[in-house]
Amino acid sequence: MLTILRERLRQGHRTAKFPKVEPTLPERFRGLPRLSPTLSPQIRAAAVASCPFAALRSNGDKLQIDLGRCLFCADCPAAAEHGALTFSNDYRLAASQREHLLLEDEVHRLADRLGERMLKLFGRSLKLRQVSAGGCNACEADLNVLGTLAFDLGRFGIQFVASPRHADGIMVTGPVTDNMKSALLDTYAAIPEPKLVIASGACAIAGGPFAGSPEGNNGIGNLLPVDLYIPGCPPHPYTALDGLLRLLGRR
Amino acid sequence: MNRSKLIRFRHGACVPLAELPRLDFSVFRESLLEEVAGDARVASFFGYPTTAGLDIYAILARDWKGELALLHTQVSGNYPSLTPDCPQLHLFERELAEQYGVRPEGHPWLKPVRFHRAWLPVADIWGRDPGQHPVPGDMEFYRVEGEEVHEVAVGPVHAGVIEPGHFRFQCHGEEVMHLEISLGYQHRGIEQQLIGTPSLVTLRQLETVAGDTTIGHTTASCQMLESLSGHDALPRAHAIRAIGLELERLANHVGDIGALAGDVGFLPTSSFCGRLRGDYLNLMAELCGSRFGRGLVRPGGVQFDLDAALIERILKRLDVLEPETRGAFDICFDSPSVLARFEGTGRISIDDAENLGLVGVAAKACGLVRDARLHHPFGIDDEFLDMPIIETDGDVFARGNVRRRETYASIKLIRDTLKRLPAGGIFRPLAPLAPDSLAVSLCEGWRGEVVHAAITDRQGHISRYKIVDPSFHNWSGLAMALRGQQISDFPLCNKSFNLSYCGFDL
Incomplete structure (x- = not known):
């Protein structure tokens, strides 16, 4: 018993001061892409063609990036070969609407707070049921991390629960494989109304590396009405936490 | 001994297909069983369709020799299952059946593995409609009947933030007599x-x-x-x-x-x-x-x-x-x-672990020395790991303790490197x-x-x-x-x- 207490003292208090204090992320962390404002049409076209995940496109005379499709590749050809973008250290990426993930310039509309009624219901207590629908377990692992003492999700009134019957919403990861589609829909149906849907990770948003898979659905698509999109492959735990707190009007 | 039938090679070698003798199935079978009865185990086993039939490649690991061995044969349609004599092949043969529609005759447990359509336009060996995507978990589960025997079904969606899978327990009171695990929900092709x-x-x-x-x-x-x-x-x-x-x-x-x-x-x-x-x-x-x-x-x-x-x-x-x-x-x-x-x-006993072909932490916890860093080094690994970490009890403690000792070894390896x-x-x-x-x-x-x-x-x-x-x-x-x-x-x-x-x- 004394050994356990001594170890407890040594391990100390490790819960991060987030959101009061911003986290320090590793230098090499690849967060919010910054698009180069001055690109010739040729380079823009080459950059668009170079992304095999179709995360880049030309919108008039501007380059547009889809954060829902971007996998934040270390060897992003548009960044390395064409200088069309650089990855910043900014972990805040989550948005409320699919089109808010389409970025053209510095303005990035982060997730909105829920409407008054939903906020009144869920603002101080949000219970989520997580469903992995073809995920590679990295999204799942970094959501699990939110429950550890470093993040301590519980202090924000948010909790992952065991049953959809206890849940206020569903958090989906994975490209929605054919084999998980009906289990996902059944789980959603089992959650009492009103309910939220959160798409976490590139797979759930648009299929990620498995976009176009013969066994997948390219993410949630129109299967469920999504209230929060959390980009990343996988999203950093702070990206997810930031999104959840914005949804609940806590940031 | 059929050693001459084997292509033996070290890790990192690339084998031209032309050098690979295609064995008669009976010779393939005999050589494989002989190897597995000796010091080899099955590392991989897969099919490759050709116009003449389905080519099968078996990759055997001969750990203590630091060698890999290759066996190659061809089947068309049905072939006598190897699983009754070599249980570690049971999933590999089910996989072949699901992907290419070849039936291993006499396979004791022939059920789908991942519930996808066959990769070739062949008849589904379970008689499912080829026009429809198979329903995951739709198969005959092993059942125990009897007074006070009950079945517990769990999943695919579990209580935690984890991946999906379906588990069926056949229980007598608290005691599990049999557990059957049916996966495939994450299949992305x-x-x-x-x-x-x-x-x-x-x-x-x-x-x-x-x-x-x-x-x-x-x-x-x-x-x-x-x-x-x-x-x-x-x-x-x-x-x-x-x-x-x-x-x-x-x-x-x-x-x-x-x-x-x-x-x-x-x-x-x-x-x-x-x-x-x-x-x-x-x-x-x-x-x-x-x-x-x-x-x-x-x-x-x-x-x-x-x-x-x-x-x-x-x-x-x-x-x-x-x-x-x-x-x-x-x-x-x-x-x-x-x-x-x-x-x-x-x-788990060491015999069961060996028969099932377990690898990694689970095998090391049963006393089997199986570590690719040790047996099949690549690049720096030549002088990387020189001491296997094993436990012998095969229980939860052993699997935990292998992890504990590997953790300390990993820290040392990182420092040294x-x-x-x-x-x-x-x-x-x-x-x-x-x-x-x-x-x-x-x-x-x-x-x-x-x-x-x-x-x-x-x-x-x-x-x-x-x-x-x-x-x-x-x-x-x-x-x-x-x-x-x-x-x-x-x-x-x-x-x-x-x-x-x-x-x-x-």
Whole structure:
């Protein structure tokens, strides 16, 4: 018993001061892409063609990036070969609407707070049921991390629960494989109304590396009405936490 | 002895298909059984359709010789099953049946593996409608009948933030007589999508075969591609891959021991390890920007180098993390209440482990010396690991203790490698892949051996890609471990294996 207490003292208090204090992320962390404002049409076209995940496109005379499709590749050809973008250290990426993930310039509309009624219901207590629908377990692992003492999700009134019957919403990861589609829909149906849907990770948003898979659905698509999109492959735990707190009007 | 029928080769070799004798099925069978009865085990076993029939390749690992052996035959339609004489093939044969519609006659447990349509326009051997996508979990489950016998069905959606799978327990009271595990829910059709030439898309798919084993799978894949291109990576690249692999092992082993502690209600270790696991993941992010090692390993080398400052930072961080990790583990492994739950729970005998072909932590916990770092080294590994870590009891404690000891060994390996990092470059582009060839690579991921094999066509494009995640072998081990246990010990047994669903489902 004394050994356990001594170890407890040594391990100390490790819960991060987030959101009061911003986290320090590793230098090499690849967060919010910054698009180069001055690109010739040729380079823009080459950059668009170079992304095999179709995360880049030309919108008039501007380059547009889809954060829902971007996998934040270390060897992003548009960044390395064409200088069309650089990855910043900014972990805040989550948005409320699919089109808010389409970025053209510095303005990035982060997730909105829920409407008054939903906020009144869920603002101080949000219970989520997580469903992995073809995920590679990295999204799942970094959501699990939110429950550890470093993040301590519980202090924000948010909790992952065991049953959809206890849940206020569903958090989906994975490209929605054919084999998980009906289990996902059944789980959603089992959650009492009103309910939220959160798409976490590139797979759930648009299929990620498995976009176009013969066994997948390219993410949630129109299967469920999504209230929060959390980009990343996988999203950093702070990206997810930031999104959840914005949804609940806590940031 | 049929040794002459075998093609024997060392890790890293690329075998031209023309040099591979196609054996009569009876000779193939005899040679394979003889090898397995001796010192070999099945590392991979897969089909490759040709106009004449279905080619079958068996890759056997002869660990103590540091050798791999290849056997090749062809079947068409039905063939006599090898499983009754070689149980470790049972899933491989079911896989062949599901993918190519060939029936292994006399297979004792012929059920679908991943519930997808056949890869060829053939009749479904289970008589399912080929126009419809198969329904996952739709199969005959083994049932026990009798008074007070009951069945418990769990999943695919489980209580935690985990992947989906379906489990059926046949119970008598609390006692589990049989557990059957039916997977396939995460099936994304990866092997089919890897056909062609390696690209950024296929690399990102390889990184997400099992997202917690990104370095393990990409290292196996890149070693295999480098073998096919006859172009070894530079020594510094091998060293950085090795560091990534051990960081991945650290994060997962520490997380697993925390989860084991959590499942027996020993919360201090559970809490401490949850935080420590994150610290190891953050070290990985220091190295390559991603907590899961995304973007580090690429065919031809690695994408991120270490400078003196970063080496120093990682070493200093390990100086802090190691005593904290040891402290967190020790209070758990020294607590009688924890040991009472760990010891004797979910025991597997060494014979069962050998027959089922278990690998990695689960095999090492039964006393089997199976570690690709030791037997099939690649690059830096030649002088990397010289001491196998094994336990002999085959129970939850043994699996936990293998992780504990491997954690300490990994910290030492990272320190040693950082201190004698070879100078030079980290990347050189891959040469074109050899045409009409086969290559295999093994990599000791944190769960166990990851095996990637590929066959190229006349143009040097990949025409068959085969992945074996350690979970493919080891799920049968979990089912076996549950026999005679209380159903309430399932979560603990499950955590002690902590297998991958997506790595199995592909």
